Amino acid sequence: MFAITIRELSKYESETKKTKVNDATKLNLVKDLNFKTDNDALPFYKLPVKTLLHIYKTTKKDEENGYCKNRLYYIADRIKCPPSVLSQCIARRTFIYNLPFNWLESSLNVLLDMGVAGDRILRDLWVLKYHHKTIYERLQKVKNTGIDTLNPWMVRCSEDILNRSIQIFQETKSILGDNKSTKMYLANRLNISPEIIEDMYRKVPALKTTRAVKVKNFLDFLLEQGFSLEDITSKARILTASQNTVKQRLEKLRDLGLHTINLNVLCRSRKDFKKYCESIETITKEQS
Structure with missing residues (x-):
């Protein structure tokens, strides 16, 4: 048996009526x-x-x-x-x-006149809250650096982030040159076809989003360390690792007396790499 008080029933009816009124x-x-x-x-x-x-x-x-x-x-x-x-x-x-309609209209005018794609505006409508002069100044600053693809986030981000993004773009542009893409840059550096790079991307998805600056610096480092283009191509996952970590591991393995080092070892998890080093140390002690 339900024990609903008159007060509770009255409250329920009141809320129901309110909901109906709101809906109407x-x-x-x-x-x-x-x-x-x-x-x-x-x-x-x-x-x-x-x-x-x-x-x-x-x-x-x-x-x-x-x-x-x-x-x-x-x-x-x-x-x-x-x-x-x-x-x-x-x-x-x-x-x-x-927003005042004139504000909305002016912001849209600047964004579209500056070449910001409609689908990008759709994904970031917050940009319309910014004054059209602010939008213009920010996007013009970016455009003056040679960046053609403009995004609403360039208006909304902090000055530090924007400057860092511009710096990365300029570094990337100087590295890629006429290659236009990291894929073509990799293909030229590794002396392989773009199709093989695509296959590498499928096997190592993170490689596709690795910045050109990192790829260039890492390739230079690995070649300086004596690894061949063939080694790097067959073990492309190395390019997505931390260069500092790889450097430290190389030093560790060489301190243990290893001269021939497999790139796959350098990509192992911290736990597996530690076990590998311990096994080398054990073998060394047994042989001494």
């Missing part, structure tokens, strides 16, 4: 936001009434001023994105409806 209010507000399809509107039903009310007021003001029927469609048209896709993003980034 949401329905009416969303209907008045000029959505063209149900799919476009769907994500907005998840928003609280207070947020929807603000979006409604902004939308009506935009209409009165002749800006647009709904900012969803305005942005979707500018960045060439299906409204149903953008709707899911904007429902999580409702600050779009807090």
Whole structure:
């Protein structure tokens, strides 16, 4: 038998009525936001009434001023994105409806004029919160260094991170030269075909995302240490390891009296490498 008090029942009925009222209010507000399809509107039903009310007021003001029927469609048209896709993003980034329309328009103008791809803007709508002058200054600074592919994060990141990214780009560019890609650089350095590099990428996925600067420095180091191009090609995983760790391990093994060293040994886990060294030490003691 259920023991529900009159007070609890009254509270439940009150909450139920409130939910129904909220649902009805949401329905009416969303209907008045000029959505063209149900799919476009769907994500907005998840928003609280207070947020929807603000979006409604902004939308009506935009209409009165002749800006647009709904900012969803305005942005979707500018960045060439299906409204149903953008709707899911904007429902999580409702600050779009807090910005003055002129601010939003100016920020979009600069981003698109500077060549930032629409899909990149879609993935980082936060960039629209930045003043158009800030966006221009940041992206122009990057563009002046020779970087053609511009991203919204370049506007939002700290000055230190931006400068570091520019430095990495310039170092990479000086290393790659006419090769244009790390893959072609590796192919030329190792004297093998790009197809073999692709096979290496499949076997060692981390190699594909290894920066050109690291690849160049590591290759130089390994060749200086006496390893051949064939050794490196057959054991490409070495290029994804820490150069400092490899250097320390080489010194350790040479201190143990080893002259011929397999690159695979240098890639072992810390535990396995320690065991390997201990086995060498044991053999050395037995022979002495």
